[in-house]
Amino acid sequence: MGKKELSEKISKLAGxxxxAILAHNYQRPEIQQIADYLGDxxxxxxxxxxxxxELIVFAGVDFMAETAALLNPGKKVVIPDLEAQCPMASQLPAKTVQKAKKEHPDAAVVLYVNTLAEARAEANVTCTSANSVQVVNALAEDVILFGPDSNLAWHVKQNTDKEIIPIPKNGHCYVHKMFSATDIELLIEDFPKAEVLVHPESDPEVQKLADYICSTSQMLRRAQESPADEFIIAxxxxxxxxxxxxxxxxxFIPALSDGICQQxxxxxxxxxxRALINEEPVVEVPSDIADRARAATERMFEVSKG
Structure with a gap:
């Protein structure tokens, strides 16, 4: 069955x-095009x-599907492939957060949503790459335990007076670690008029070369609004x-043409x-974890309106 015919069957069956089919901006082009909602x-x-x-099909990685499940306790959430597991999320188990909280009892815990629900249940509030600075600066606490991405923690630290303690120390996204300052500098030489848009999961040396540090949705918005005609996309x-x-x-010039998230x-x-037909694999979050992770997520919405 060709992609066009299969896409039509999916749309018909979803109706x-x-x-609803939700897809992240990193999905394959043909999946982006059949999504009801596409975003960061x-x-x-x-x-x-x-x-x-009644049914949500989530084309993203595990922590994203967990977010949909915990925010929609009365709905069925399915993920097409259970192996779509974010390596960065696995770098921060709940026990690591619990240990850090004991060591820093006066600190607030801000966890990137790129974290499994069991860890987010230990957080005061969650954040995304789009609102991390806004969330941290909205808190009363002066010390922040922030995880799991250490590069995002560095980005936040440049934009706050608060003390930022990364947990774990070297948490990272393997895709964004592929980008190098040297590669970006060479692209800037080749495309001197291009705006450089860099994701904050990239290393500090790469972030320093950016005209704008953006989440994926912010990159799209900047490209729509900018007077520039060329963009280097990291x-x-x-x-x-x-x-x-x-x-x-x-x-649009990719900072790395093979910067691909395999998951x-x-x-x-x-x-x-098949996920639509069988309504599986179902994403389930234990109720006690879901309740606490949901509270941290809802607090994020409250402090990052707009």
């Missing part, structure tokens, strides 16, 4: 089942909390596919179709 972690979290559908290649599709009159790319149209 019949009152299902914050946008998808917000959207999942507003849905009135994030996973999936966003470049979206930018090229939605803004065909602009030029995101595990989802396929065929797997989405």
């Amino acid at each position: 019949e089942k009152n299902a 972690s914050l946008g998808l979290a917000r959207q999942s909390s507003k849905l009135d559908t 994030t996973e290649i999936g966003l470049v596919h979206r930018l090229n599709r939605e803004l065909p009159n602009r030029k 995101m790319k595990l989802h396929t149209l065929d797997k989405i179709y």
Whole structure:
């Protein structure tokens, strides 16, 4: 079955089942195009909390599907491939957060949503790459335990007077660690008029070369609003596919053409179709963990309105 025919079948079946397909910006182009909602972690979290559908098919990695599940306790959330597990999220188990809280009892715990629900249940509030600075600066505490991405923690530290303690010390996204300052500098030489848009999961040396440090949704917004015609994009290649599709009159240069999240790319149209038919694999979060992680997520919404 070709991609076009399969896409049509998916759309028809989703309508019949009152299902919504949510997809992250790093998904394959053909999945981006059949999604009811396409966005970054914050946008998808917000959207999942507003849905009135009975079934949610989440084309993203595990922690994202968990967010949808804990925000929608009365709905069924399925993920097309259970192996779509974020390596960074696994770097911060709940026991590591618990240990850090004992060592710093007066600190607030701010966890990136790129973290499994069991760890987020230990947080005061969660954040995304789009709102991390806003969330941290909205807290009363002067000391912040922040995890799991140490590069995002560095970015926050540049924009706050608070003490930021990364947990773990070297948490990272393997895709954004691929970008190097040398590669970006060479691209700047080749495209001197291009704006440099860098994701804050990138190393500090790369962030320092940015014209704008952005989440994926902020990169899209900047490209829409900027007077520039060329952009160097330092994030996973999936966003470049979206930018090229939605803004065909602009030029988007990937910082690394093989900057690919293998876990995101595990989802396929065929797997989405089967997930819709079988309504599985179901994403389930234990109720005690879900309640606490939900509270941390809802607090994020409260302090990052807009």
